[in-house]
Amino acid sequence: MKNIGVFFKPDLRNxxxxxxxxxxxxxxxxxxxxxxxxxxxxxxDVTLIIGGDGTVLKAAKFVSSPIIGFKGGRLGxxxxxxxxxxxxxxxxxxxxxxxxxxxxxxxVKENNALFLNDVVALKEPHQKMVDIEVSFNDGNFxxxxxxxxxxxxxxxxxxxxxxxxxxxxxxxxAFVITPIAPQFLASRSVILPEYEEIVVKTSFKTHLxxxxxxxxxxxxxxxxxxxxxxxxxRPFDYDFSKSIKEKMGYxxxxxx
Amino acid sequence: MKNIGVFFKPDLRNxxxxxxxxxxxxxxxxxxxxxxxxxxxxxxDVTLIIGGDGTVLKAAKFVSSPIIGFKGGRLGxxxxxxxxxxxxxxxxxxxxxxxxxxxxxxxVKENNALFLNDVVALKEPHQKMVDIEVSFNDGNFxxxxxxxxxxxxxxxxxxxxxxxxxxxxxxxxAFVITPIAPQFLASRSVILPEYEEIVVKTSFKTHLxxxxxxxxxxxxxxxxxxxxxxxxxRPFDYDFSKSIKEKMGYxxxxxx
Numbered sequence: 001m002k003n004i005g006v007f008f009k010p011d012l013r014n015x016x017x018x019x020x021x022x023x024x025x026x027x028x029x030x031x032x033x034x035x036x037x038x039x040x041x042x043x044x045d046v047t048l049i050i051g052g053d054g055t056v057l058k059a060a061k062f063v064s065s066p067i068i069g070f071k072g073g074r075l076g077x078x079x080x081x082x083x084x085x086x087x088x089x090x091x092x093x094x095x096x097x098x099x100x101x102x103x104x105x106x107x108v109k110e111n112n113a114l115f116l117n118d119v120v121a122l123k124e125p126h127q128k129m130v131d132i133e134v135s136f137n138d139g140n141f142x143x144x145x146x147x148x149x150x151x152x153x154x155x156x157x158x159x160x161x162x163x164x165x166x167x168x169x170x171x172x173x174a175f176v177i178t179p180i181a182p183q184f185l186a187s188r189s190v191i192l193p194e195y196e197e198i199v200v201k202t203s204f205k206t207h208l209x210x211x212x213x214x215x216x217x218x219x220x221x222x223x224x225x226x227x228x229x230x231x232x233x234r235p236f237d238y239d240f241s242k243s244i245k246e247k248m249g250y251x252x253x254x255x256x
Numbered sequence: 257m258k259n260i261g262v263f264f265k266p267d268l269r270n271x272x273x274x275x276x277x278x279x280x281x282x283x284x285x286x287x288x289x290x291x292x293x294x295x296x297x298x299x300x301d302v303t304l305i306i307g308g309d310g311t312v313l314k315a316a317k318f319v320s321s322p323i324i325g326f327k328g329g330r331l332g333x334x335x336x337x338x339x340x341x342x343x344x345x346x347x348x349x350x351x352x353x354x355x356x357x358x359x360x361x362x363x364v365k366e367n368n369a370l371f372l373n374d375v376v377a378l379k380e381p382h383q384k385m386v387d388i389e390v391s392f393n394d395g396n397f398x399x400x401x402x403x404x405x406x407x408x409x410x411x412x413x414x415x416x417x418x419x420x421x422x423x424x425x426x427x428x429x430a431f432v433i434t435p436i437a438p439q440f441l442a443s444r445s446v447i448l449p450e451y452e453e454i455v456v457k458t459s460f461k462t463h464l465x466x467x468x469x470x471x472x473x474x475x476x477x478x479x480x481x482x483x484x485x486x487x488x489x490r491p492f493d494y495d496f497s498k499s500i501k502e503k504m505g506y507x508x509x510x511x512x
Contacts, residue, residue: 133509141506142509166421166422166432167444169395174428186506186508189422190507191423191425239394239395240395242395245398251396251398
Protein backbone atom coordinates (compact mmCIF):
# COMPACT_ATOMS: atom_id res chain seq x y z
CA MET A 1 0.00 0.00 0.00
CA LYS A 2 2.28 2.71 -1.29
CA ASN A 3 -0.18 4.68 -3.36
CA ILE A 4 -2.74 6.56 -1.32
CA GLY A 5 -5.70 8.78 -2.22
CA VAL A 6 -7.04 11.39 0.17
CA PHE A 7 -10.60 12.69 -0.16
CA PHE A 8 -11.94 15.10 2.43
CA LYS A 9 -14.97 17.12 3.40
CA PRO A 10 -14.13 20.76 2.47
CA ASP A 11 -14.17 22.03 6.07
CA LEU A 12 -11.69 19.33 7.13
CA ARG A 13 -8.98 20.49 4.70
CA ASN A 14 -6.52 21.40 7.49
CA UNK A 15 -6.86 18.01 9.11
CA UNK A 16 -6.42 16.36 5.70
CA UNK A 17 -3.24 18.41 5.13
CA UNK A 18 -1.87 17.27 8.49
CA UNK A 19 -2.62 13.63 7.55
CA UNK A 20 -0.94 14.12 4.15
CA UNK A 21 2.24 15.38 5.89
CA UNK A 22 2.34 12.30 8.07
CA UNK A 23 1.84 10.02 5.05
CA UNK A 24 4.74 11.71 3.24
CA UNK A 25 6.95 11.23 6.31
CA UNK A 26 6.25 7.50 5.91
CA UNK A 27 7.35 7.72 2.24
CA UNK A 28 3.85 7.00 0.98
CA UNK A 29 2.82 8.46 -2.37
CA UNK A 30 -0.34 10.54 -2.50
CA UNK A 31 -2.20 9.90 -5.76
CA UNK A 32 -4.81 12.57 -5.30
CA UNK A 33 -5.73 15.03 -2.56
CA UNK A 34 -9.06 16.75 -3.01
CA UNK A 35 -12.52 17.52 -1.73
CA UNK A 36 -13.95 17.32 -5.27
CA UNK A 37 -15.05 13.98 -6.71
CA UNK A 38 -13.89 15.10 -10.18
CA UNK A 39 -10.29 15.03 -8.89
CA UNK A 40 -10.49 11.41 -7.72
CA UNK A 41 -8.02 9.17 -9.57
CA UNK A 42 -8.85 5.50 -9.43
CA UNK A 43 -5.28 4.19 -9.21
CA UNK A 44 -4.76 3.99 -5.45
CA ASP A 45 -3.95 1.04 -3.24
CA VAL A 46 -6.16 2.55 -0.57
CA THR A 47 -8.27 5.71 -0.33
CA LEU A 48 -8.59 7.67 2.90
CA ILE A 49 -11.87 9.51 3.30
CA ILE A 50 -11.93 12.26 5.90
CA GLY A 51 -15.47 13.21 6.86
CA GLY A 52 -18.71 11.55 7.95
CA ASP A 53 -20.77 8.83 6.29
CA GLY A 54 -22.00 11.35 3.70
CA THR A 55 -18.44 12.01 2.53
CA VAL A 56 -17.78 8.26 2.30
CA LEU A 57 -20.98 7.75 0.25
CA LYS A 58 -19.91 10.56 -2.09
CA ALA A 59 -16.39 9.27 -2.77
CA ALA A 60 -16.72 5.47 -2.51
CA LYS A 61 -18.45 5.00 -5.88
CA PHE A 62 -15.49 6.53 -7.72
CA VAL A 63 -12.76 4.24 -6.38
CA SER A 64 -12.18 0.51 -6.65
CA SER A 65 -9.43 0.25 -4.02
CA PRO A 66 -10.28 -0.34 -0.36
CA ILE A 67 -11.36 2.73 1.57
CA ILE A 68 -10.80 3.89 5.14
CA GLY A 69 -13.01 6.58 6.69
CA PHE A 70 -11.87 9.01 9.39
CA LYS A 71 -14.51 10.94 11.27
CA GLY A 72 -14.43 13.72 13.88
CA GLY A 73 -16.20 13.03 17.18
CA ARG A 74 -17.94 9.64 17.26
CA LEU A 75 -17.49 6.97 14.61
CA GLY A 76 -19.97 6.76 11.71
CA UNK A 77 -21.08 3.39 10.38
CA UNK A 78 -18.83 3.79 7.36
CA UNK A 79 -15.82 5.27 9.15
CA UNK A 80 -13.16 3.03 10.66
CA UNK A 81 -11.18 5.49 12.80
CA UNK A 82 -11.88 8.80 14.49
CA UNK A 83 -9.69 11.68 13.35
CA UNK A 84 -7.81 11.45 16.66
CA UNK A 85 -6.85 7.87 15.87
CA UNK A 86 -4.72 8.66 12.80
CA UNK A 87 -1.48 7.54 14.47
CA UNK A 88 -3.13 4.25 15.47
CA UNK A 89 -4.14 3.89 11.80
CA UNK A 90 -0.52 4.50 10.66
CA UNK A 91 0.64 1.69 12.94
CA UNK A 92 -2.08 -0.64 11.60
CA UNK A 93 -1.05 0.35 8.06
CA UNK A 94 2.58 -0.49 8.76
CA UNK A 95 1.60 -3.95 10.02
CA UNK A 96 -1.07 -4.27 7.25
CA UNK A 97 -3.34 -5.23 10.11
CA UNK A 98 -6.88 -4.66 8.91
CA UNK A 99 -10.16 -6.51 8.78
CA UNK A 100 -11.91 -6.41 5.38
CA UNK A 101 -15.55 -5.35 5.48
CA UNK A 102 -17.07 -5.82 2.02
CA UNK A 103 -20.15 -3.82 1.09
CA UNK A 104 -22.32 -4.25 -1.98
CA UNK A 105 -23.42 -1.41 -4.25
CA UNK A 106 -26.86 -1.43 -5.85
CA UNK A 107 -27.96 0.76 -8.72
CA VAL A 108 -30.84 2.61 -10.29
CA LYS A 109 -31.05 1.13 -13.77
CA GLU A 110 -32.46 4.18 -15.55
CA ASN A 111 -29.53 6.49 -14.77
CA ASN A 112 -26.91 3.95 -13.64
CA ALA A 113 -26.66 5.78 -10.29
CA LEU A 114 -24.88 3.58 -7.76
CA PHE A 115 -25.89 3.52 -4.12
CA LEU A 116 -24.43 2.03 -0.99
CA ASN A 117 -27.17 3.14 1.43
CA ASP A 118 -30.54 3.73 -0.18
CA VAL A 119 -32.74 5.13 -2.90
CA VAL A 120 -35.74 7.16 -1.83
CA ALA A 121 -38.89 8.15 -3.73
CA LEU A 122 -40.41 11.16 -1.98
CA LYS A 123 -43.29 13.52 -2.74
CA GLU A 124 -42.97 17.27 -2.23
CA PRO A 125 -44.24 18.72 1.08
CA HIS A 126 -47.27 20.43 -0.54
CA GLN A 127 -48.42 17.32 -2.38
CA LYS A 128 -50.94 14.74 -1.25
CA MET A 129 -49.93 11.16 -0.58
CA VAL A 130 -48.76 9.13 -3.56
CA ASP A 131 -49.85 5.66 -4.71
CA ILE A 132 -46.81 3.44 -5.10
CA GLU A 133 -46.52 0.05 -6.74
CA VAL A 134 -43.43 -2.01 -5.98
CA SER A 135 -43.07 -5.02 -8.28
CA PHE A 136 -40.52 -7.80 -8.39
CA ASN A 137 -40.29 -11.26 -9.88
CA ASP A 138 -43.62 -12.99 -9.14
CA GLY A 139 -45.19 -10.34 -6.99
CA ASN A 140 -45.98 -6.79 -6.01
CA PHE A 141 -47.08 -4.57 -3.15
CA UNK A 142 -48.95 -1.27 -3.14
CA UNK A 143 -48.49 1.61 -0.74
CA UNK A 144 -50.31 4.89 -0.23
CA UNK A 145 -47.66 6.98 1.51
CA UNK A 146 -45.38 10.03 1.42
CA UNK A 147 -42.77 7.89 -0.27
CA UNK A 148 -40.65 4.78 0.02
CA UNK A 149 -37.07 3.79 0.85
CA UNK A 150 -35.27 0.91 -0.81
CA UNK A 151 -32.24 0.23 1.33
CA UNK A 152 -29.20 -2.03 1.15
CA UNK A 153 -28.07 -3.86 4.32
CA UNK A 154 -25.54 -1.03 4.75
CA UNK A 155 -28.35 1.53 4.55
CA UNK A 156 -30.55 -0.39 6.99
CA UNK A 157 -29.02 1.63 9.85
CA UNK A 158 -29.69 4.94 8.06
CA UNK A 159 -33.05 6.36 6.86
CA UNK A 160 -34.84 3.00 6.84
CA UNK A 161 -34.08 2.59 10.56
CA UNK A 162 -35.48 6.06 11.29
CA UNK A 163 -38.70 4.93 9.64
CA UNK A 164 -38.98 1.87 11.87
CA UNK A 165 -37.07 -0.65 9.75
CA UNK A 166 -34.99 -3.58 11.01
CA UNK A 167 -31.19 -3.78 11.34
CA UNK A 168 -29.52 -6.03 8.74
CA UNK A 169 -26.04 -7.36 9.29
CA UNK A 170 -23.86 -6.18 6.36
CA UNK A 171 -23.49 -9.70 4.98
CA UNK A 172 -27.21 -10.43 4.55
CA UNK A 173 -27.90 -10.59 0.82
CA ALA A 174 -31.10 -8.61 0.65
CA PHE A 175 -32.97 -5.36 0.02
CA VAL A 176 -35.18 -3.66 2.60
CA ILE A 177 -38.29 -1.81 1.46
CA THR A 178 -39.69 0.62 4.03
CA PRO A 179 -42.61 2.96 3.31
CA ILE A 180 -42.55 6.58 4.54
CA ALA A 181 -45.69 7.49 6.52
CA PRO A 182 -47.90 4.81 4.93
CA GLN A 183 -51.66 4.84 5.24
CA PHE A 184 -53.61 1.64 6.09
CA LEU A 185 -51.03 0.48 8.69
CA ALA A 186 -48.94 -1.28 6.04
CA SER A 187 -45.85 0.07 7.75
CA ARG A 188 -43.64 -2.99 8.19
CA SER A 189 -40.47 -3.35 6.18
CA VAL A 190 -40.38 -6.02 3.49
CA ILE A 191 -37.10 -7.89 2.89
CA LEU A 192 -36.36 -9.23 -0.61
CA PRO A 193 -33.38 -11.26 -1.84
CA GLU A 194 -30.68 -9.12 -3.48
CA TYR A 195 -31.02 -10.87 -6.84
CA GLU A 196 -34.49 -9.38 -7.42
CA GLU A 197 -35.01 -6.48 -9.77
CA ILE A 198 -37.41 -4.08 -8.09
CA VAL A 199 -39.59 -1.76 -10.16
CA VAL A 200 -41.21 1.23 -8.47
CA LYS A 201 -44.09 3.12 -10.08
CA THR A 202 -45.69 6.18 -8.52
CA SER A 203 -49.04 7.81 -9.35
CA PHE A 204 -47.26 11.13 -9.99
CA LYS A 205 -43.62 12.15 -10.35
CA THR A 206 -41.67 12.05 -7.09
CA HIS A 207 -38.12 13.02 -6.18
CA LEU A 208 -35.62 10.24 -6.73
CA UNK A 209 -32.94 10.58 -4.06
CA UNK A 210 -29.95 8.28 -4.49
CA UNK A 211 -27.61 8.10 -1.46
CA UNK A 212 -28.79 11.55 -0.46
CA UNK A 213 -28.43 13.12 -3.92
CA UNK A 214 -31.64 14.42 -5.52
CA UNK A 215 -31.68 13.10 -9.11
CA UNK A 216 -34.83 14.97 -10.14
CA UNK A 217 -38.43 13.82 -10.45
CA UNK A 218 -39.48 10.53 -11.98
CA UNK A 219 -42.57 8.30 -12.23
CA UNK A 220 -40.93 4.91 -12.64
CA UNK A 221 -37.53 3.50 -11.75
CA UNK A 222 -35.97 0.13 -11.12
CA UNK A 223 -33.17 -0.99 -8.84
CA UNK A 224 -30.93 -4.02 -8.88
CA UNK A 225 -27.66 -5.28 -7.46
CA UNK A 226 -24.67 -3.65 -9.12
CA UNK A 227 -21.48 -5.45 -10.06
CA UNK A 228 -19.55 -3.04 -7.88
CA UNK A 229 -18.66 -3.69 -4.28
CA UNK A 230 -16.19 -1.95 -2.03
CA UNK A 231 -13.94 -3.09 0.80
CA UNK A 232 -13.85 -0.91 3.90
CA UNK A 233 -10.68 -1.57 5.89
CA ARG A 234 -11.39 -1.78 9.61
CA PRO A 235 -9.22 -2.03 12.72
CA PHE A 236 -8.72 -5.67 13.64
CA ASP A 237 -11.05 -5.45 16.65
CA TYR A 238 -13.94 -4.01 14.57
CA ASP A 239 -17.29 -5.74 14.95
CA PHE A 240 -20.53 -4.47 13.41
CA SER A 241 -22.64 -5.33 16.45
CA LYS A 242 -20.26 -3.27 18.63
CA SER A 243 -20.83 -0.23 16.43
CA ILE A 244 -24.62 -0.72 16.72
CA LYS A 245 -24.34 -1.01 20.49
CA GLU A 246 -22.07 2.02 20.83
CA LYS A 247 -23.85 4.29 18.38
CA MET A 248 -27.45 3.50 19.19
CA GLY A 249 -27.37 1.75 22.54
CA TYR A 250 -29.16 -1.10 20.75
CA UNK A 251 -28.71 -4.51 22.34
CA UNK A 252 -26.16 -3.05 24.79
CA UNK A 253 -25.26 -4.78 28.04
CA UNK A 254 -26.65 -2.40 30.66
CA UNK A 255 -25.99 -4.84 33.46
CA UNK A 256 -22.26 -5.38 33.53
CA MET B 257 -47.29 -39.13 -7.93
CA LYS B 258 -48.99 -42.42 -7.21
CA ASN B 259 -48.11 -42.80 -3.56
CA ILE B 260 -49.88 -40.35 -1.28
CA GLY B 261 -49.76 -39.71 2.46
CA VAL B 262 -52.66 -38.07 4.30
CA PHE B 263 -52.10 -36.33 7.63
CA PHE B 264 -55.00 -34.48 9.25
CA LYS B 265 -55.96 -32.46 12.27
CA PRO B 266 -58.06 -34.84 14.46
CA ASP B 267 -61.29 -32.81 14.13
CA LEU B 268 -61.04 -32.88 10.31
CA ARG B 269 -61.10 -36.71 10.13
CA ASN B 270 -64.36 -36.79 8.16
CA UNK B 271 -63.05 -34.39 5.57
CA UNK B 272 -59.83 -36.41 5.33
CA UNK B 273 -61.89 -39.59 4.80
CA UNK B 274 -63.81 -37.91 1.97
CA UNK B 275 -60.52 -36.84 0.36
CA UNK B 276 -59.16 -40.39 0.72
CA UNK B 277 -62.20 -41.77 -1.11
CA UNK B 278 -61.62 -39.36 -4.00
CA UNK B 279 -57.94 -40.30 -4.17
CA UNK B 280 -58.83 -44.00 -4.35
CA UNK B 281 -61.29 -43.29 -7.18
CA UNK B 282 -58.30 -41.86 -9.07
CA UNK B 283 -56.37 -45.12 -8.42
CA UNK B 284 -53.88 -43.38 -6.16
CA UNK B 285 -52.29 -45.39 -3.35
CA UNK B 286 -52.55 -44.04 0.18
CA UNK B 287 -49.32 -44.78 2.09
CA UNK B 288 -50.55 -43.58 5.45
CA UNK B 289 -53.70 -41.96 6.77
CA UNK B 290 -53.47 -40.57 10.28
CA UNK B 291 -53.64 -37.65 12.66
CA UNK B 292 -50.71 -39.00 14.67
CA UNK B 293 -47.14 -38.14 13.65
CA UNK B 294 -45.97 -41.59 14.81
CA UNK B 295 -47.97 -43.12 11.94
CA UNK B 296 -46.27 -41.02 9.25
CA UNK B 297 -44.39 -43.17 6.76
CA UNK B 298 -41.72 -41.32 4.80
CA UNK B 299 -42.19 -43.13 1.49
CA UNK B 300 -44.73 -40.93 -0.25
CA ASP B 301 -44.50 -39.01 -3.53
CA VAL B 302 -46.54 -36.26 -1.96
CA THR B 303 -48.10 -35.72 1.47
CA LEU B 304 -51.46 -34.00 1.91
CA ILE B 305 -51.84 -32.14 5.18
CA ILE B 306 -55.38 -31.24 6.17
CA GLY B 307 -55.50 -28.53 8.81
CA GLY B 308 -54.01 -25.10 9.48
CA ASP B 309 -50.39 -23.95 9.60
CA GLY B 310 -49.94 -25.67 12.98
CA THR B 311 -50.80 -29.05 11.45
CA VAL B 312 -48.37 -28.43 8.58
CA LEU B 313 -45.59 -27.48 11.05
CA LYS B 314 -46.28 -30.68 13.00
CA ALA B 315 -46.15 -33.08 10.05
CA ALA B 316 -43.67 -31.44 7.66
CA LYS B 317 -40.54 -32.35 9.62
CA PHE B 318 -41.34 -36.08 9.31
CA VAL B 319 -41.60 -36.26 5.51
CA SER B 320 -39.11 -35.60 2.73
CA SER B 321 -41.60 -35.61 -0.15
CA PRO B 322 -43.36 -32.41 -1.23
CA ILE B 323 -46.34 -31.42 0.89
CA ILE B 324 -49.68 -29.79 0.09
CA GLY B 325 -51.76 -28.15 2.82
CA PHE B 326 -55.57 -27.89 2.79
CA LYS B 327 -57.22 -25.51 5.19
CA GLY B 328 -60.84 -24.73 6.10
CA GLY B 329 -61.98 -21.11 5.68
CA ARG B 330 -59.18 -18.80 4.56
CA LEU B 331 -55.79 -19.99 3.38
CA GLY B 332 -52.89 -20.19 5.86
CA UNK B 333 -49.38 -19.23 4.79
CA UNK B 334 -48.40 -22.89 4.60
CA UNK B 335 -51.58 -24.20 2.97
CA UNK B 336 -51.97 -24.24 -0.80
CA UNK B 337 -55.71 -24.93 -1.17
CA UNK B 338 -58.79 -24.42 0.92
CA UNK B 339 -60.70 -27.60 1.78
CA UNK B 340 -63.38 -26.56 -0.74
CA UNK B 341 -60.77 -26.57 -3.50
CA UNK B 342 -60.00 -30.31 -3.34
CA UNK B 343 -61.43 -31.00 -6.81
CA UNK B 344 -59.33 -28.15 -8.23
CA UNK B 345 -56.32 -29.80 -6.58
CA UNK B 346 -57.17 -33.18 -8.17
CA UNK B 347 -57.21 -31.53 -11.59
CA UNK B 348 -53.85 -29.84 -10.91
CA UNK B 349 -52.50 -33.21 -9.73
CA UNK B 350 -53.62 -34.92 -12.92
CA UNK B 351 -51.80 -32.29 -15.00
CA UNK B 352 -48.86 -32.23 -12.52
CA UNK B 353 -49.38 -28.49 -12.64
CA UNK B 354 -47.76 -27.09 -9.50
CA UNK B 355 -45.33 -24.39 -8.51
CA UNK B 356 -42.56 -25.51 -6.14
CA UNK B 357 -42.13 -23.36 -3.04
CA UNK B 358 -39.01 -24.49 -1.19
CA UNK B 359 -38.70 -23.71 2.50
CA UNK B 360 -35.65 -24.16 4.70
CA UNK B 361 -35.67 -25.86 8.09
CA UNK B 362 -33.47 -24.61 10.89
CA UNK B 363 -32.66 -26.52 14.06
CA VAL B 364 -31.88 -26.24 17.74
CA LYS B 365 -28.51 -27.94 18.05
CA GLU B 366 -28.89 -29.17 21.62
CA ASN B 367 -31.93 -31.36 20.97
CA ASN B 368 -31.87 -31.54 17.15
CA ALA B 369 -35.39 -30.09 17.08
CA LEU B 370 -36.20 -28.87 13.57
CA PHE B 371 -38.24 -25.75 12.97
CA LEU B 372 -39.80 -24.14 9.94
CA ASN B 373 -41.24 -21.06 11.70
CA ASP B 374 -39.44 -20.08 14.87
CA VAL B 375 -37.86 -20.87 18.17
CA VAL B 376 -38.91 -18.81 21.17
CA ALA B 377 -37.26 -18.29 24.55
CA LEU B 378 -39.93 -17.10 26.98
CA LYS B 379 -40.06 -16.45 30.73
CA GLU B 380 -43.02 -17.55 32.85
CA PRO B 381 -45.74 -14.97 33.52
CA HIS B 382 -44.83 -14.58 37.23
CA GLN B 383 -41.12 -14.01 36.54
CA LYS B 384 -39.30 -10.72 36.11
CA MET B 385 -37.66 -9.79 32.80
CA VAL B 386 -34.73 -11.89 31.69
CA ASP B 387 -31.28 -10.79 30.49
CA ILE B 388 -30.55 -12.36 27.14
CA GLU B 389 -27.28 -12.53 25.24
CA VAL B 390 -27.45 -13.43 21.55
CA SER B 391 -24.02 -14.22 20.08
CA PHE B 392 -22.93 -15.09 16.57
CA ASN B 393 -19.72 -15.09 14.60
CA ASP B 394 -17.93 -11.79 15.43
CA GLY B 395 -20.61 -10.19 17.51
CA ASN B 396 -23.38 -10.17 20.06
CA PHE B 397 -26.40 -8.26 21.31
CA UNK B 398 -27.99 -8.08 24.74
CA UNK B 399 -31.67 -7.72 25.55
CA UNK B 400 -33.61 -7.24 28.77
CA UNK B 401 -37.02 -8.54 27.81
CA UNK B 402 -39.76 -11.12 28.38
CA UNK B 403 -38.08 -13.31 25.79
CA UNK B 404 -36.91 -13.52 22.22
CA UNK B 405 -38.00 -15.03 18.90
CA UNK B 406 -35.56 -16.41 16.34
CA UNK B 407 -37.54 -16.78 13.15
CA UNK B 408 -36.92 -18.19 9.68
CA UNK B 409 -38.18 -16.22 6.64
CA UNK B 410 -41.20 -18.58 6.71
CA UNK B 411 -41.83 -17.66 10.35
CA UNK B 412 -41.45 -13.92 9.70
CA UNK B 413 -45.22 -13.70 9.05
CA UNK B 414 -46.01 -15.53 12.30
CA UNK B 415 -45.04 -14.57 15.89
CA UNK B 416 -42.17 -12.26 14.86
CA UNK B 417 -44.63 -10.16 12.82
CA UNK B 418 -46.98 -9.86 15.81
CA UNK B 419 -44.05 -8.42 17.77
CA UNK B 420 -43.38 -5.76 15.13
CA UNK B 421 -40.92 -7.63 12.93
CA UNK B 422 -40.50 -7.24 9.15
CA UNK B 423 -41.85 -9.49 6.39
CA UNK B 424 -39.17 -11.60 4.67
CA UNK B 425 -39.81 -13.13 1.28
CA UNK B 426 -39.39 -16.93 1.60
CA UNK B 427 -36.23 -16.95 -0.53
CA UNK B 428 -34.23 -14.50 1.61
CA UNK B 429 -31.40 -16.49 3.23
CA ALA B 430 -31.56 -15.09 6.72
CA PHE B 431 -32.68 -15.33 10.34
CA VAL B 432 -34.81 -12.70 12.08
CA ILE B 433 -34.24 -11.99 15.77
CA THR B 434 -37.11 -10.12 17.43
CA PRO B 435 -37.23 -9.42 21.17
CA ILE B 436 -40.47 -9.83 23.14
CA ALA B 437 -41.35 -6.70 25.15
CA PRO B 438 -37.77 -5.38 25.38
CA GLN B 439 -36.73 -2.66 27.79
CA PHE B 440 -34.53 0.26 26.66
CA LEU B 441 -36.35 0.63 23.29
CA ALA B 442 -34.09 -1.95 21.63
CA SER B 443 -37.15 -3.33 19.91
CA ARG B 444 -36.14 -3.52 16.25
CA SER B 445 -35.62 -6.86 14.59
CA VAL B 446 -32.08 -7.84 13.65
CA ILE B 447 -31.52 -9.82 10.44
CA LEU B 448 -28.56 -12.22 10.24
CA PRO B 449 -27.37 -14.35 7.32
CA GLU B 450 -28.61 -17.95 7.50
CA TYR B 451 -25.09 -19.39 7.71
CA GLU B 452 -24.54 -17.96 11.19
CA GLU B 453 -24.75 -20.14 14.27
CA ILE B 454 -26.67 -18.19 16.88
CA VAL B 455 -26.12 -18.87 20.58
CA VAL B 456 -28.71 -17.64 23.08
CA LYS B 457 -27.93 -17.41 26.81
CA THR B 458 -30.51 -16.29 29.37
CA SER B 459 -29.91 -15.13 32.96
CA PHE B 460 -32.29 -17.82 34.21
CA LYS B 461 -33.95 -20.85 32.59
CA THR B 462 -36.70 -19.95 30.13
CA HIS B 463 -39.14 -22.05 28.13
CA LEU B 464 -37.75 -23.17 24.80
CA UNK B 465 -40.64 -23.30 22.33
CA UNK B 466 -39.82 -24.82 18.97
CA UNK B 467 -42.48 -24.33 16.26
CA UNK B 468 -45.06 -23.99 19.01
CA UNK B 469 -43.94 -27.06 20.99
CA UNK B 470 -42.68 -26.41 24.53
CA UNK B 471 -39.40 -28.35 24.89
CA UNK B 472 -38.91 -27.53 28.59
CA UNK B 473 -36.72 -24.94 30.31
CA UNK B 474 -33.16 -24.19 29.32
CA UNK B 475 -30.49 -21.53 29.98
CA UNK B 476 -28.48 -21.80 26.75
CA UNK B 477 -29.25 -23.03 23.26
CA UNK B 478 -27.95 -22.54 19.77
CA UNK B 479 -29.65 -22.53 16.39
CA UNK B 480 -28.35 -23.07 12.89
CA UNK B 481 -29.55 -23.90 9.41
CA UNK B 482 -30.54 -27.54 9.06
CA UNK B 483 -29.77 -29.71 6.07
CA UNK B 484 -33.47 -30.33 5.68
CA UNK B 485 -35.72 -28.33 3.44
CA UNK B 486 -39.20 -29.06 2.17
CA UNK B 487 -41.09 -28.29 -1.01
CA UNK B 488 -44.62 -27.00 -0.67
CA UNK B 489 -46.57 -27.57 -3.90
CA ARG B 490 -48.66 -24.54 -4.81
CA PRO B 491 -51.27 -23.85 -7.48
CA PHE B 492 -49.61 -22.37 -10.56
CA ASP B 493 -50.97 -18.88 -9.88
CA TYR B 494 -49.60 -18.79 -6.30
CA ASP B 495 -47.57 -15.74 -5.36
CA PHE B 496 -46.32 -15.00 -1.83
CA SER B 497 -47.06 -11.28 -2.05
CA LYS B 498 -50.65 -12.10 -2.99
CA SER B 499 -51.05 -14.17 0.15
CA ILE B 500 -49.66 -11.28 2.25
CA LYS B 501 -52.06 -8.86 0.57
CA GLU B 502 -55.06 -11.16 0.97
CA LYS B 503 -54.39 -12.34 4.50
CA MET B 504 -53.19 -9.13 6.08
CA GLY B 505 -54.27 -6.37 3.73
CA TYR B 506 -50.57 -5.42 3.65
CA UNK B 507 -49.50 -3.54 0.54
CA UNK B 508 -52.93 -4.10 -1.03
CA UNK B 509 -54.24 -2.00 -3.88
CA UNK B 510 -57.11 -0.08 -2.29
CA UNK B 511 -57.52 2.15 -5.31
CA UNK B 512 -58.43 -0.12 -8.18
